[in-house]
Amino acid sequence: MPFQSEPTPATRAALRDTASTPFWLDDPGRPAPQPPLTADTRADLVVVGGGLTGLWTALRAKERDPGRDVLLLEGASVGWAASGRNGGFVAASLTHGRGNGERHLPAEVDRLDALGLANLDAIEKSVAQHGWDCDWERTGSLSVATEPYQVEQLRGQAGFLDADAVRAQVDSPTYLAGVWTREDTALVNPARLVWELLRTCRELGVRVAEGTVVRGLSSDAEAVHVRTGSGSGSATVHARRVALGTNVFPALLRRYRLHTIPVYDYVLVTEPLDAGQRAAIGWRNRQGVDDLGNQFHYYRQTADGRILFGGYDAVYHWGRSLSARHDQRAESFQTLAAHFLQTFPQLEGLRFTHAWGGAIDTCTRFFPFFGTGHRGRVAHVAGYTGLGVGMTRFAADVLLDLLAREEAGPTELTELELVRSTPLPFPPEPLAWAGVEVTTRSLVHADRHEGHRNLWLRTLDRFGLGFDS
Template identity: 45%
Template sequence: MNTAGSEAKWALQPTARGVAMVAGATPAPYWLDRPERPAARARLSGRRSADLVVVGGGFTGLWAAVQAAEANPQRSVVLLEGDRIAEGASGRNGGFCSASLTHGLVNGMERYEDELPDLLRMGVETLDAISDTISRLGIDADAERTGELNLASFEWQVSGLKEVVDQGRRLDQPLRFLGRDELAKHVSSPLAHGAMYDPDVMIIDPAKLAWGLAAAAERLGVRVFEHSKVTSLTSVGDRVAVRTGYGSVDATRVVVATSASKPLRRRLGYLMVPVWDYALMTEPLSDKQLSDIGWSGRQGLADSGNRFHYFRLTADNRILFGGWDAVYYYGGDTDPRRAQKPSEFGLLAEHLLQVFPQLEGITATHTWGGVIDTCSRFNNFWDVSMGGKVCSVLGFTGLGVGAAHFGARTALDLVDGRDTERTRLNMVRSTPIPFPPEPLRWFGITMTRRAFARADRNQGRRGLWLKAMDAVGLGFDS
């Protein structure tokens, strides 16, 4: 298949070579399918009490627990995870830890123009805090602050990247545009016509970060329970009864960080929908293969379409390649059987070979899917309930590895009733436009996905549907 030149197109169907690449792959997340995964902790049983209960053992919950314990060592903290630490989105993502709190500069400019300079500053401060905490707590997360290259896979995408770089410079952002020749020093691909470089991105091993945070939380005195799914929250006077299948905790305050799981507060189900994202992991590349693709700086890579890919190198030089299609199933179905979709993996494999034809013959060792909690504004939001005793944070839309730290810190401020720079943000005080009930929800999301696909086939030109979504504040330009 000829992928060179401006007439190149992404394959739309799996090919024989793509199917062959993933044929023998283990159907499980690579990050979680390793011997260093810690043994499961005990489930909660009986009745307990705590000053703070954190519901959810992903990044947001783990950061909330660690930050709360560090800020006040006398505060008793319990963390309840319904499955195992990092079993959800935190153990199934690409490991891109970005400074962005607004799901990218363009989304931030469109939604939070007045306070964007503050959000940009806070985002870099958050990334620095994550890096410092990883070092201070001795967490081995294979962290590399390499930055990210957002690629123009086709000539028509170059002008859009240049425009974003110009917008970023006006906001004192350290973005830089790389032309084809300069980009060739960093990556060798027929689908690399230019790139925007963002230095404020750190590449990490997401599961090792989550496991390290859980261990650090325990060292700080947090009691961590796994296989302890919370079934209800009930306000009882000035306390909250947090119930699981086998026990309960009487809590003063609660932070709920359940990502794309069914929200404990029913009304939040109208503000968030779960969409499925798919990825594959290759076998380790040889020195020759690494040299052939020229990925010398180990930056995270992504491309620039409405439907985009993300890819990065692991510590042992595997390639994680994911993205492209975000799939919503009717009724918000999150059945674990959805995690394996052979057609998605075959297509992703073909796309990887379109990016790097030098890797013809490489095999994938793992394939998996995971659920993302998305909302109509594409970055997370907070909800305070039960008279201020409970704060939920969700809606990260796939960019939560870094933003979860900020989300957790702000949730602690809110649930403790603190007036801070963070809690005064309009972004924090507002909520996204709700999604309609089914079947309108499925229809709207499906129509938008199809419109994105048409736009990418039409050199990015947005049709009537996407223009209508833009007009009502539901549009998104990745």
């Protein structure tokens, strides 16, 4: 059924008095901040970025070589950006879904699927090995059809559920069919995963400096020089190798600055459901759920019995604008609240306690790309496009292999076409804004016309730039 987005008295009441802090970060158990870097220093490896990419890179570096001196630099606080704002879905896919992988890397997709499942298993092993308190649940994912034409997209797939069967899993009148894949997705509290990674990194000897903005890189025959801060608060780190996990922020290797754009995504979290409300929707197997529109929703339960509901709107601001003022968008919250109540009308009266947004580092192939600079002594990754929680550990291993390639030679990971290829960059303004606007309008049109892709979308498909989720 088509989703209606108009605000109503019920949606306005449900959104009254929401907190703007991301639910995951609104936690009294968050760690105390680490002091900033205030003096020049040296390190074997500098990791720039204190999100999941940077923390996994620091951890994997110490696991490979416990004697390596690793310094992690974070401009604000660890996990404050995408790593602490996402839905907490940990997907096995390294290519933003099998279909997208087949479009971009058809000869490699089977191998990447196997590597992705092995990567998810490795994350689960680390959670158990280190005793991380991060609400890890390997519940799988439930993809649901809410329009008749989407039923045919699912029919014949392993795990297919008809309308009655899917509603026996999660009871929504919008569901017409579904597919439950049991092993490809886990759920996690992403902020606690960040904080537990931080704890383990520090226990292994990683030095961490928060509130330390990296301003630029330079190099000579001896080292890569990482400049931080400004004025009297500036300091330089002289490093043998540098790994960049700066995500949506402007790339420190300038050649990659046009390869991503920031697209803002929005999320709501409800108050905890009571026993009657839980019984009304079922959902005893706690799968992560997504629907099949180009403008799609993702939702899940939290450990304390709330529902996180996000997605649908994806908002780009002129000039690749990144700003805290974009984190709050009343129109998107009203849209999500209206869609939530259509998905679960039996929960009318439930309030939302948290509403927030954040920027996704989007690239034209919708899964990460890698690069190097400064004669192979700096490695870079970006372009996760919203499905990066699981991919970050895989990316960490790729970054470390790229940095070791001069001494150790190529590895299985560095020889992957996924690693060796680079997506097309986005154009500069005004073409970037115009392209995003036309594409967004075309995807909305497709959702309203049984998935039919117009000439613009078919042209993007032909050039390897098209995507349906």
